Amino acid sequence: MLTLTGEEPQRSRSRGLLMVVDHATGTHxxxxxxxxVVALLSxxxxxxxxxxxxxxxxxxxxxxxxxxxxxxxxDIRFQDESxxxxxxxxxxxQAAVVKAAEAAGVPEARTTIxxxxxxxxxxxxxxxxxxxxxxxAFVSRRAxxxxxxxxxxxxxxxxxxxxxxxxxxLLMTIIAAMGALGRVYLGEHGxxxxxxxxxxxxxxxxxxxxxxxxxxGPLILMIIGLPVLVLSIFDRSARWLMPLKPLAGVxxxxxxxxxxxxxxxxxxxxxxxxxxxxxxxxxxxxxGQESHGAPPGFYFLLYWITFWPGSSLTLLALPAxxxxxxEPGARFxxxxxxxxxIVFEIVITKLPHYVLPLYPPIAILIAGVVNHHALARGPWMxxxxxxxxxxxxxxxxxxxxxxxxxxxxxxxLAWPFVAASTIFGLLAWWxxxxxxxxxxxxxxxxxxxxxxxxxxxxxxxxxxALFPSxxxxxxxRGAGCERPQLASAGYHEPSLxxxxxxxxxxxxxxxxxxxxxxxxxxxxxxxxxxxxxxANRAEALGLRYSPVRRFDAVNYNGSRTISISIYQAEP
Numbered sequence: 001m002l003t004l005t006g007e008e009p010q011r012s013r014s015r016g017l018l019m020v021v022d023h024a025t026g027t028h029x030x031x032x033x034x035x036x037v038v039a040l041l042s043x044x045x046x047x048x049x050x051x052x053x054x055x056x057x058x059x060x061x062x063x064x065x066x067x068x069x070x071x072x073x074x075d076i077r078f079q080d081e082s083x084x085x086x087x088x089x090x091x092x093x094q095a096a097v098v099k100a101a102e103a104a105g106v107p108e109a110r111t112t113i114x115x116x117x118x119x120x121x122x123x124x125x126x127x128x129x130x131x132x133x134x135x136x137a138f139v140s141r142r143a144x145x146x147x148x149x150x151x152x153x154x155x156x157x158x159x160x161x162x163x164x165x166x167x168x169x170l171l172m173t174i175i176a177a178m179g180a181l182g183r184v185y186l187g188e189h190g191x192x193x194x195x196x197x198x199x200x201x202x203x204x205x206x207x208x209x210x211x212x213x214x215x216x217g218p219l220i221l222m223i224i225g226l227p228v229l230v231l232s233i234f235d236r237s238a239r240w241l242m243p244l245k246p247l248a249g250v251x252x253x254x255x256x257x258x259x260x261x262x263x264x265x266x267x268x269x270x271x272x273x274x275x276x277x278x279x280x281x282x283x284x285x286x287x288g289q290e291s292h293g294a295p296p297g298f299y300f301l302l303y304w305i306t307f308w309p310g311s312s313l314t315l316l317a318l319p320a321x322x323x324x325x326x327e328p329g330a331r332f333x334x335x336x337x338x339x340x341x342i343v344f345e346i347v348i349t350k351l352p353h354y355v356l357p358l359y360p361p362i363a364i365l366i367a368g369v370v371n372h373h374a375l376a377r378g379p380w381m382x383x384x385x386x387x388x389x390x391x392x393x394x395x396x397x398x399x400x401x402x403x404x405x406x407x408x409x410x411x412x413l414a415w416p417f418v419a420a421s422t423i424f425g426l427l428a429w430w431x432x433x434x435x436x437x438x439x440x441x442x443x444x445x446x447x448x449x450x451x452x453x454x455x456x457x458x459x460x461x462x463x464x465a466l467f468p469s470x471x472x473x474x475x476x477r478g479a480g481c482e483r484p485q486l487a488s489a490g491y492h493e494p495s496l497x498x499x500x501x502x503x504x505x506x507x508x509x510x511x512x513x514x515x516x517x518x519x520x521x522x523x524x525x526x527x528x529x530x531x532x533x534x535a536n537r538a539e540a541l542g543l544r545y546s547p548v549r550r551f552d553a554v555n556y557n558g559s560r561t562i563s564i565s566i567y568q569a570e571p
Contacts, residue, residue: 002138002329002368017442024145031141032129035148039128041449042152043121043161046456048114050162051470051495054557057163058469058494059083061116064094066502068110074263078494079502082268084275088260089214090166093119111473111499116164123169124161127360128152130172134179135364137186138329143364143371146441150363153448156306156356162456167353170215174357177208177224181244182332185231188240189328196243206249210256217276223357226339231332294350299341304387306352307359309428309444310366312387313375313437317366320374333361370437385429388444392425395451399459406554407463417454421447468553468564472525473499475549475566481521487512489534490527491564493557509533516569517541523548528563544570 024034052058063076063083076083076091094116101109109115128148135144151157160168180201187196212220232238264272304311324330337358344354369375396418403411424447432440464471468491476484487505488496489512497504505515509530514537516524524545526534538545548566555562 002324002327002365002372017446018439021142021145021438021442025142028141031132031145031148035128035132035145035152036125038149038445038449039125039152042158042452043124045453045458046460047117047121047162049461050113050456051467052113052498053163054469054493054495056165057113057116058498060090060165061094061113062494062498062502064091064098064116065110065498067091067095068098069502074260075267079497082271082275084264084268084272086166086276087214087217088264089211089216090119090169093169094164113164113498117162120163120165120168121161123167123172124152124157126172127157127168127175130175130179131360131363134175134182134360135367137179137183138333138364139368140371143367146367146370146438147360147363149445150310150367150441151360153309153445154307154359154363155448156352156359158448158452158456160353160356166215167356170212170220171356171360173208173212173215174220174223175360177205177212177220178227178336178361180205180208181224181228182329184243185240185332186328188243199245201243202245202249203252205244206253207256210253213253213257214260222343223340226343227332227335230335230339234331234335293348296345298350299345299352299355302352303355305391307362308391309388309425309441309448310363312385312444313366313370313441314362315384316375316381317369319376320369320372321365330365333365336361370441373437375437382429382432385432385440388428388440388447389422389425389430392422392447392451396422396454399454402463403459406465407459409462411459411462414454414458417450417458421450421454424450465553466556467495468551468555468562469493469495469499471549471551471553472496472564472566476500476523479521479523479548479568484521484523485515486523486525487515488525488527489530491525491555491562493555496525509535510537513537513541513543516545516567517543519569522569524567526565526567528565531565534567546570 020034024031052061059078063078066077066079067073067075070077073092073095074088076086076088097118098109098112098115101112101115106112106115128151131151132144132148135147139147157168157171160171183201184196184205209220209224228238228241231240303314307314321330321334325334341355341358344350344358347354375381399414399418400411403409403414424443428440428443428447431443460466472486472488473496476486485503485505486496486500487507488500489507489509492506497506505511507515509526510533512524512526512530513534516522516538524534537543545567548568550563550565552561552563554560
């Protein structure tokens with residue numbers, strides 16, 4: 001356990017939000033139950049309402065849909081192109097959920113994006129519960145519950161829980177592996193009672209590594225390998241790893257991961273490794289892929305938003321963490337955070353979710369400091385804590401402005417959540433000195449949950465202008481023919497392929513006119529920049545067509561407004 005110094009923790013009278021933590025610390029079952037409820041409240045708003053998000057989520061979901069359509073669960077493709085950037089793990093998980101839904105009679109299961117998100121939801125909830133489990137090796141049960149709550153309320157995990165891609169599931173595997181590794185490390189250093197010599201922790205550790213490799217390749221090896229290297233250098237020995245039974249563990253990991261890797265090699269030759277390792281992984285180190293380059297310090301700046309509300313306590317917790325940095329528990333958690341963070345800052349390509357696996361140990365350290373009443377005090381404390389209020393207030397204003405400008409509505413349904421979130425954020429900041437860090441932290445977590453209801457549950461689903469693909473797909477469903485076919489000129493987002501069908505043709509204006517000329521139940525979605533080319537080619541072909549729908553929208557990937565007209569060929 002971390003032996004942080006501070007005021008002797010006094011149990012406050014349990015009223016209001018503190019009753020939640022008091023109840024959770026009764027038994028492990030209660031703790032898991034409370035964390036499960038907090039996680040669901042954090043992650044479910046908007047989960048079923050939001051249309052497919054471009055571009056990564058839609059690409060993952062479409063590749064899974066094509067697996068179901070083709071029956072080939074080895075190869076990974078987006079339309080006619082191979083998609084070899086990531087291994088197969090997430091596609092298998094998504095396909096299993098969709099197949100189960102189809103077996104249960106769910107209509108249009110293959111184009112229901114929320115089904116593809118379920119593995120991410122499971123991964124995010126699993127990450128919260130495993131953070132609690134991992135934290136128990138380092139801090140008290142009460143602090144472990146707080147750590148799980150901090151992670152569940154974080155902005156970044158809330159986003160990843162709602163996206164049908166790899167990162168939430170990868171986070172779960174990393175926490176499982178690091179939780180097992182931490183117990184072994186503490187046991188070998190006499191900080192966890194006694195050393196572990198059974199098979200339970202090795203089984204968790206190596207199975208989690210295999211799962212992580214199948215989800216996102218070698219990234220999990222780096223995030224686990226760097227702490228192992230740093231700790232072994234610090235201890236001048238790697239013998240503490242022996243309880244993990246490395247020989248048997250490596251063999252078990254290879255047994256789990258090699259079958260698919262051998263199958264994809266047989267299918268693609270060396271193309272998978274050329275694409276995933278050469279063009280995706282290694283290229284990100286040297287260049288900013290897809291305009292996602294950023295200088296060192298990017299993640300440090302972004303952290304204060306993406307880990308909110310826990311980030312507001314970070315600087316206040318640092319002195320206490322620094323004071324115990326040489327203790328085995330703190331040393332392990334810092335080794336989990338610092339080396340990988342430095343690597344991520346150095347790598348040129350930067351996306352916000354890359355550092356997500358480093359947030360659980362930060363949550364554990366902050367929770368431990370809060371539980372020991374060891375937060376730093378000073379005249380600047382209130383300024384740091386103002387983030388609890390400032391962030392909720394600014395986000396609330398942004399949501400309302402967004403609804404007025406993009407949705408052409410006042411969004412009155414969101415106002416109660418916005419108001420409540422802002423009030424909780426204000427109380428968390430204003431009452432900190434009077435009622436203490438734990439109660440204020442819980443208020444900030446409540447503010448985050450209410451903000452999720454306002455943003456994901458009410459505001460974003462009503463901003464239909466942000467989701468042109470959903471508008472086009474809705475138009476096709478109302479076309480009155482059984483299998484409408486679509487060509488799109490100018491608007492080529494992956495979500496359109498997912499919703500309108502794998503055969504959707506992504507063309508330019510003249511080619512879209514040729515597409516309509518073939519007859520049948522065919523439609524063309526023409527972005528305004530391609531209207532002239534479409535019209536000129538249609539006139540040359542003698543094509544007769546009629547407008548079905550025209551609408552204005554926002555392509556948030558290009559950060560620009562667009563105008564799309566949908567046409568249908570006349571007999």
